[in-house]
Amino acid sequence: MNIQEHLPILLVATPILMSALMIMLRSRPTFQKTLNIIVSASILLMSIILLLQVWNSGIQVYEVGEWGKYGIMLVADLLGSGMVVLSSGISLLALIYSLDYIEGKSLNTTYHSLFNLLVAGLNGTFLTGDIFNMFVFFEILLLSSCGLVVASENGGVTKISDKMEATFKYLILNIIGSMVMLIAIASLYATMGTLNMADLSVKIATLSDAGTMPWHIYFIALLFIIVFGNKAAIFPLHYWLPDVHPTAPSPISAMLSGVMIKVGAYGILRVYFLVFKDALFLLQPIIILLALITIAIGAIAAVGQKDVKRLLAYSSVSQIGYVFLGIGMGTAYALAASLVYLVNHAIAKSMLFLTSGGIIHHAGTRDMHQMGGMVKSAPLMSSMFLIGAMSIAGLPPLGGFIAKFVLFDAAMLGEYYLPVLIGFAFAVFTIFYMFRAWLLMFWGEARDSEKYGPYSSHGLSPMITVPIIILAAAVLILGVYSEPLIALSSEIANQLLDPQPYINAVLGGSVR
């Protein structure tokens, strides 16, 4: 048996198996922790092998049960496997971080199991080639992340009632989003008689060439904007994010803001550029408009925040707008730029959330006005937050600069002058709110210790600092040596704009 052929299914099946096993191991916490780290590391290893395999020998197709396009298919192309590498890297680091950060009781019972389900949902969403399975994996993601948001952290700065209220909002909105997705899928199935995305693509292309495109295909495509926009929190559907992401424990915030909202961007890239190619002319102006409003709303709301994690969450809203701006422009260069932006934001934002966990641990509060002068008492956190803030704000030589530069360059080449102007204006806002946060927390005088109590003298363990340092190094490396990422993104963008190899790989093997 050649193990390399089975990598796509292993990436989904291993975490699901482990999530069951972790529940059974809850009486042996040390073993559970070690096992989960080993499993996460091996998932990262497998995903890197899968990416190399896809890079070297083309798109990998795995037919579950050998039913061909009528069954469940896992398809690993460059976009999917690249996203899997990104998500498993961040989830490994977030897991190491959370071992020390999450409260012991909550960690031992359900945390590991739900975390593995989250990883399985992410990997499955990125690898599936079947649109109904995408819905199923979305639901796995939704329920496991809801369970993780209410996990309690060691510091105890967030009240459980806040978490439950945020989770309620998140759950209701996402269930409605899932219902919309089911309606869209059912209409698509009733029209086209298939759920496989490559097959759908061929059939819609045939209908479009024959000039007999049913009119409601366009409406189905519009419904998918609601679904993926809800996942990615773009403008009219963004208001749950600033409640959910801050109230979650910091490693989970890092996962949610770093990877989970990218699922929406991934869905748009996959479904629109594969299935609804012929409806794109209608959708692109809508996506650009929503992206610009998202950039503006997120940046303006972030300026006035006093809660550090809420500021970072609003910043996520603003930054995902830039990713959607690139997707909306739709040229090969703009798509590559938005992928570069996506990777940079994922790494920098998850690092910032992990750092904010350290800051909260040190200060015992999330309110930035109650902090101050922490540059002396927490020098590591201060420099790490500065790196992350500079990257999000887009200052050289960090990753965010390259990302913004490539995106604006693509927009100028595509002659989208007004979007560039708006994006640039709110990039200035980004610099302002990021450095305002840094100044409030780290600069100035130390806080009034009579009023708020002294800072915690308890140092941060290596489990907490090492993941942050690794991510900071990644941000730096992406800034000074960005050619491989840009080359990979350009290759992915070319694959997205020409889905014929994907379709051939999926449908070529199915003879039935």
Place this chain on the structure above:
Amino acid sequence: MNNTILSITIALIFGIGTFLILRRDIIKIIIGLSLISHAVNMLIVSTGVFDGEKAPIITDGHHGSGSGIIFTDKLSEGILAPIVPSGVETPFVDPLVQALVLTAIVISLATTAFILILAYRIHEEYGTTDIRKLRRLRG
């Protein structure tokens, strides 16, 4: 005629669900959500019912003239459901939508269970199920 009644029923249930979601009580919101999910499930099932009414169990007699091909979807001959025996005039309902709706029902069961427990805990924590009174998250 039957299709019209089915469509009207789905639309009514969906409408009632939407109305309930816009209420202030958490429990009413949850009931509205499950009504909407039922409406969506009925929609999925209704997409699979063509003219046929037999259960989708294919016996040997229906395999066509010895070719053994079960799957045909030639776009030039009209859009067919994926699993239709060759040479048979689709007296069957589509089996795939039933599998899909089973999955959707199980998922909506899980989410409803989760959200009911969450509502119970919210009631314990806040002492109310009125949406207007749980506004601790501000800013």
